[in-house]
Amino acid sequence: MTERFPSPFEGETPAGAEGWEGLYTYSLPFSEDRRGYEEATFWFQDGIHWADPLTPWDATWLEYALASLSQYNTRHYLIPPALGVDYRVLNGYAYLSPVPVMDPEEIGARVPQFMERAGFYFMNWDDLYSKWLVKIKDLIAEMEDLSFNPLPEKEAMEVITEGQGKGSGLDIQEEYRRLLNLGLRLWQYHFEFLNLGYAAYLDYFGFCKEAFPNIPDLAIARMVAGVEVDLFRPDEELKILAEIVVEHGLEERLAGGLEALEGTPFMDHWNSVKHPWFNYSAGNGFYHNHKVWLEHPEIPLGFISSYVNRLKDDEDISRPIDRIREERDRIVEEYTALLSSDEDRETFGQKLGLARVVFPYVENHNFYVEHWSHSVLFRKMKELGDVFVKEGFVADRNDVFYMKRDEVNEALWDMYSAWAVGTEPRGPVYWPREVARRKGILEALRSWSPPPALGEPPEVVTEPFTIMLWGITSESIDNWLGSGEDDDGLKGFAASPGMAEGPARVIMSADEIDQLQEGEILVAPITAPSWAPAFGTIGAAVTDIGGMMSHAAIVCREYGLPAVTGTAFGTRDITTGMMVRVDGNTGVVTVLD
DSSP states (O other): OOSSOOOTTTOOOOTTOTTGGGGSOTTSBOOGGGHHHHHTSEEEEOTTTOOSOOOTTTHHHHHHHHHHHHHIIIIISOOTTEEEEEEEEETTEEEEEEEEOOOHHHHHHHHHHHHHHHHHHHHTHHHHHHHHHHHHHHHHHHHHTOOOOOOOSSOOHHHHHTTOOOOHHHHHHHHHHHHHHHHHHHHHHHHHHHHHHHHHHHHHHHHHHHHSTTOOHHHHHHTTOOOOOGGGHHHHHHHHHHHHHHHHTOHHHHHTOGGGGTTSHHHHHHHHHHHHHTOOBSSOSOSTTSOBTTTOTHHHHHHHHHHHHHHHTTOOOSOOHHHHHHHHHHHHHHHHTTOOSHHHHHHHHHHHHHHHHHHHHHHHHIIIIIIIIHHHHHHHHHHHHHHHHHTTSOSSGGGGGGSOHHHHHHHHHHHHHHHHHTSOOSHHHHHHHHHHHHHHHHHHHTTOOOOSEEEOOOSOOOOHHHHHTSOOOHHHHHHHHTTTOOTTOEEOEEEEOOEEEEEEEEOOSGGGGGGOOTTOEEEESOOOGGGGGGGGTOSEEEESSOOTTSHHHHHHHHTTOOEEEOOSSHHHHOOTTOEEEEETTTTEEEEOO
16 A cells, blocks of 8 residues: 555646646646645545536636635634645646644634634524525526626617716626626535534534444434435426326327427426526536536436336335435434433434534535526526627637636627727637637546545544545545455445445446436446436445535435445446445445456
């Protein structure tokens, strides 16, 4: 076993990708300017959110998300053992590094401040969360209000008669800056509750580990399962639509798509729920090219068709929430009985209760931010892309994502300035060749296999997100250093209980989901929440990435599907067709042939 991961400065740039650093803001790539710090630090590749090379504009979410996450740790709540999560890009791939508080005295000094600040939120959670829902929906309404229109040949007469004193060139630049500000505010809202949700769960987790030394991590997680969260609502609406198809005999019309269903009860329900619930990305919502259900109805229609077939076979397609809750309550009673004092039982009840109160937000934010909000913002950016297409700056609306976010400002200025002066902008000559060059670089970067981690392994991981979401622990780091080799099979997190055997189906992206067959074992780098409709088909799920509170782990538990997450090497060591056994109780995946 090696003692450290490769240096960020050791990796070779793939042929054809030279100069990739210029695709990002100057502070984002690893650099000689900070080599001492960057080489001595532990970095892990965040395949949960950014598994593919980032286009220049899509890197905006990496920067907005990690800065916002970090500020709540460091400046808002003062999480005692953790500062923020640092971030870099290497060959187009995102690498993160949790920053610990090393001084025990500083940790102690932060505790009362954290208790005061976080305590206020915990004491007023329901009220503050209700206000959060209003804030986020108002923010989305502001996003929907964004408008990008081509510059007119001449200003409307109303600009003159109303004495407006400004023109369309200012408007389009202000709208873009407004889009960026709304995006950053969105990510500020995102972490208002999320860090505390993980902190509360970690507190509950720590109590359980101390009170019940032999308790499995899975048992701790199952005691907060069986919740109703908005993230599952899109899938529930698909089930209702499938029931409408069967009830009204619309199977043949369903095969013809939405146009064939016009005038039916199906379309009445579809139109009543598509906003917001079908603003749902088939991926994780962090890339502009991830397909959104609303814009690609063939995706939800495919899931509905699958549900229709299962209903006609008299299958129960409902989520097994009653069974999950019964098992949850049984486990709680079992461990409560092991406590020897009323004080311990009361403390356990309080910590478990708080974990259940905060838990729905841990999943709900995912729909409101990464799916609904991002789908709106990406649509608006594509509308701006249409303006650039009309003016000859780019050939395709999606080419706007090959500009850095500040370069969009520069291109808009070029467009406006030439329009104002009455001359030709440089953009129609400059941007087509630059976009083509950048596409070539990104295509070359896709051939690179990013190592799971870089730099010096940490002595201990303390940052809540890193442990609960990404599954970065001392054990997982040792597993990476050992290349995942083990006589007993691949090891990961026992993320969702149960055992299943079947042929593997390796799925590397959402576009391949329709390949899944009945009883197969889904093996993927990570699963997206929008894959949930496929969970009634498969036997179990295995992921390379993710901890006990990753979306994959939570969704699998709520759907009663055995799962092992964070295996690191599942998609490397397993190929489609292999017979595998997934033990969601122990976190072991065994290849049987």
